[in-house]
Amino acid sequence: MMQITTYATAERAAGAAARLVLNRLTDRPDIVIGLPTGSTPVPLYRALVRAYTRGVADFSQATTFNLDEFLGLARGAVGSYRTFMETHLFTQVNLHPRRAHVLDGAAHDWKREVARYEAQIAQAGGLDLVILGIGRNGHLGFNEPGPTLAARTHRVVLKPETRRANAGLFGGRWRDVPREALSMGIGTILSAREVVLIATGGAKSRIVARALHGPVTTRVPASLLQMHPHVTVVLDRDAASQL
Numbered sequence: 001m002m003q004i005t006t007y008a009t010a011e012r013a014a015g016a017a018a019r020l021v022l023n024r025l026t027d028r029p030d031i032v033i034g035l036p037t038g039s040t041p042v043p044l045y046r047a048l049v050r051a052y053t054r055g056v057a058d059f060s061q062a063t064t065f066n067l068d069e070f071l072g073l074a075r076g077a078v079g080s081y082r083t084f085m086e087t088h089l090f091t092q093v094n095l096h097p098r099r100a101h102v103l104d105g106a107a108h109d110w111k112r113e114v115a116r117y118e119a120q121i122a123q124a125g126g127l128d129l130v131i132l133g134i135g136r137n138g139h140l141g142f143n144e145p146g147p148t149l150a151a152r153t154h155r156v157v158l159k160p161e162t163r164r165a166n167a168g169l170f171g172g173r174w175r176d177v178p179r180e181a182l183s184m185g186i187g188t189i190l191s192a193r194e195v196v197l198i199a200t201g202g203a204k205s206r207i208v209a210r211a212l213h214g215p216v217t218t219r220v221p222a223s224l225l226q227m228h229p230h231v232t233v234v235l236d237r238d239a240a241s242q243l
């Protein structure tokens, strides 16, 4: 079941997504959440930090797993998703550092790293909730469109458009964006008991319409969400304009 909700502005959409997350956290303080990066979730993280600062959110029992990470960047490197998460969330709320997981893109043995990540998610009891953004090409995490998709956490080659979309993290130089990454698989994502997809801005309107109402296809990885039993889509008016 997919519930589609639309708000006047990106800020309000972020507020709605934050309320959903905070409600789930209240119901289940030891919740396991999958987390995205990108510009879309920044206002959501800001709202979660505000809730924590006001004393209405407690992350001390929660566990998080980020969706993806660039390959080959040292831990703490500029541009890494680990650094993004430290900046926007991990250092701002009382999440336990040992329970805030991000794939290690600097691991010597990436095969071991992806297997370890899957095992950690399983050991945590699976994802209760996964929060997703969407790439303009329909990717989820770094699951790029193609003839096939990988089910589980794996190594991916990024498309040029995806490297360009991430250039902001690298001082606008898209050639500095790593060519490869590690990402949860589409099966890892769809195994979450609940999904929240956030999309804002007119640049996402076309892909949002294709993902929500087009055919289910690996050419639009986000279209696979149509098969998930519990999805809430949170849009601003611009992202919803082609629905």
Ligand code: GLP
Binding pocket: 036, 037, 038, 039, 040, 041, 067, 068, 132, 133, 134, 135, 136, 139, 140, 141, 142, 162, 165, 166
């Ligand atoms: C990156 C991330 C995705 C994210 C996408 C959209 O490529 N790997 O998880 O959804 O960017 O980013 P933005 O929110 O900046 O449009």
